[in-house]
Amino acid sequence: MASYLPQAKDLILQFSSWKVIHIKRSENKSVDALSKLVSTNFEHFAKDIYIEVLGRPSIPQHQVLIMQTDVESWMTPILAYLTSGVLLEGQAAARKIRHKALNYKIQYGVLYRRSFLCPFLRCVDVEDANYLIREIHEGICGFHADPRMVMAKLMNVGYYWPGMHMDAVQKIRKCDLCQHHAPNTLRPKNELVPVTSTWPFQKWAIDIMGPFPEAPGRVKFLILAIDYFTKWVEAKPFASITVASIKKFLFEFIICRFGIS
Template sequence: MLITGQINGTYEAKNDVMASYLSQAKDLILQFLSCKVIHIKRSENKSADALSKGASTNFEHFAKYIRVEVLDRPSVPQHKVLVIQTGVESWMTPIMAYLTSGAPLEEKAVARKIRHKALNYRMQDGILYRRYFLSPLLRCVDAEDTNYLIREVHEGIYGLHAGYRMVVAKLMNAGYYWPDMHMDATHKIRKCDSCQRHAPNTLRPKNELVPVTPA
């Protein structure tokens, strides 16, 4: 019943091994023009019921009548290797290249700018960190992680829907840094639906008052 429910989508395969078996079963089903998996009750399938009960008995006398094979490992790989995209350039790429290899750039203006920026950064275990005098090293992140960090601090589990200054301060206290933190936080917070709905109403007029003198 469990296997039938997982294939038909009624149950969910939470175990990693069962999820691997389920993925392999679905791949095999796609090779057929039509396939339907039906659960048969024990009373209607005595042979299979006897085999299932025999798994908990002693194999010595059971193997005299039925061929038994013991598997010491799953027949499907437990972990699948996913192909990820590598080599994506970001604002950290030239700084990391300079700190790692120290190779000068062809353009002198760009090389001078990179050398000046690299004084405020440090490479440690293949990770780029930003140096600060009054705080520990801050881990540098690229554009793919900035949206998640801002959203998590602003409207996450412990988010207070605070302004961009407090959000940036919390991010730096958590140990993260990227150059356009204030600008990105401002743009992201302005698009927050909850902040727009529950923001206090401004009673000030949009335009300046124009005095009208009586005639």
């Protein structure tokens, strides 16, 4: 229908005036019956019914020429070695290509990579790789998956190129919808640094929390202490935070930890 639209617009320009009339479904039975003739067997028709079969569309067909340029990619050295035995200059580079070529195979002019868990994977260049990532991530059947799932789907459908995971990460980071609707992560931006301790009470910490709504006894503060070696935790409520209350809490914490009576 998109091909017929420009031709319809050209025909409209030849009329001085025109208007669009909506025909109800009840008044359009004859046209509806004609549209169903495509899926009907012509042998069962009566002899007084004349049918014209159009063998080709009434609009001119545009010829599309596929232009393919010889652009070098990561597959070029491997294809050159497998087809004609040409290696790169330099002993180290030639040895590297010769070692890589053991995992590849050419079939009908297409480069494939051998795989242990699935059939041969078709190798693609950078342009095709970007299209595949976009199609799987945000295409018709895409659901904005993470890079790991996108890479797994690419290998399941039979495609491969070096650095698949990193290319998927860089491409998905630029997705506008993922940046707006992705869940907020609560993980810290930097790596956690573990706090180690060699013996009890070499390192310990204390923290004060509150004020909270008053509880029975008019307590509304909470003092916590932890020993990093044994992970011993003590917590006690207080009505107010003073130096005397902190000292009392620490004294009870040490007594309870070491069992001093």
